[in-house]
Amino acid sequence: MPANQKITNPPADRREQIRQLAAEMFFERGYEATTMRELAAAIDIKTASLYYFFPNKEEILFELIESVVRQLVLGAKHLVAREQTPEQRLAGVVVNHVVLHAMRPKESTLGDSELRSLTKQHLRTNVRHRDDYERVVVGVLEDGRAAGRFSLIDPKLTAYALIAHSSHVGTWYRANGRLSLEQVADAYVALALRMVAADSLPDDDVIRLVRDAQAFHEAFTE
Amino acid sequence: MPANQKITNPPADRREQIRQLAAEMFFERGYEATTMRELAAAIDIKTASLYYFFPNKEEILFELIESVVRQLVLGAKHLVAREQTPEQRLAGVVVNHVVLHAMRPKESTLGDSELRSLTKQHLRTNVRHRDDYERVVVGVLEDGRAAGRFSLIDPKLTAYALIAHSSHVGTWYRANGRLSLEQVADAYVALALRMVAADSLPDDDVIRLVRDAQAFHEAFTE
DNA sequence: GTCTATAACTAGATAGAC
């Protein structure tokens, strides 16, 4: 009676289990450096079994990367659709972005560092979705300017900067770190408002802005 | 008389040639996905010849990554050592960072995306150097605050954001793109000044600030 | 310095039994 009894660990949702572990390992060692064997071992099945759920390794990566962008675009579009002041919209977009990256740092980061490993087809699809997102962010900035509330240095460059540094939160935020998720979100929103020169607001207003955005984000996410 | 005559392509500095091509290929396909065979082929020598110049693949990566951080720290420390206003220092640091990333996008980006592939030893070394750099940036921000010129949301978070989005310039800046390197540098400095709430300055002053920093950067770099 | 030849190994993926 060797190792053939599984403590099983109900295969409840194997597919989901694979996705999660893959996210972790791709994030930590990199996609190319992670082998299907290691992934299978971590999950305590044999390599061949992985191929029952996914046709190949790249497909796992693609799913992980896409799920993040999808959520990002969805959240941002919902936020933008609401009747709001430009400041509220900007705060909403930043909170959406920061919270997602803080709470799903592994998947989020893959979309920034492992795009190269996607097939041409998959890459094109993903770039299209990322461009959608970028357009939403640029739109928020330009609408704010049109409304006379923002003074922009350069809409596109500002959007790039906003997205780049808000994504970066995934690499350093820790749930038990110096700053709580609320504080981090506050800080990034305040930073964003300064970048569009809209921070004549007192701090209290900034915080109220963030709370609103968070409430909406939570309501929307669940 | 087959392929044994080289058009040679003086091996003038083979080592440097390898570094450059490696930077390109690591950047484009990723470190793990680039093989020594392909690298050798691109340079038109045999795989074994690479090992005359580098003991292994990882050493090439390490050299590329280190050279960027070294330059970054060196530039920043020189800038900070000058007698300057906080605004001038901040502008100097941002210009140093942006110009380096715009002009050496491949090597620069490796330091953000391929750290995972370094050996433990090399990683430790590099992290130490990155921390040095971070401290310089945080120092500039805190000195500015101590001098009563900056109002900071959070020094460390602001430094992270500054570094993250200024590094990102390497991924989109093109020499023949919409914005010139000067314009890009202007924009990032202006953004940085807003982030520390020091932008009561008229635009002309911002531009003068950047020009000064660029002049120093050029003088220092050559 | 650059080559040929090859060692020693590991990768992703598939066939087909249970």
Place this chain on the structure above:
DNA sequence: GTCTATCTAGTTATAGAC
């Protein structure tokens, strides 16, 4: 669904001739 067994190909790196 999960397994065993295996194919095919590609990987880094080295030994030693020229």
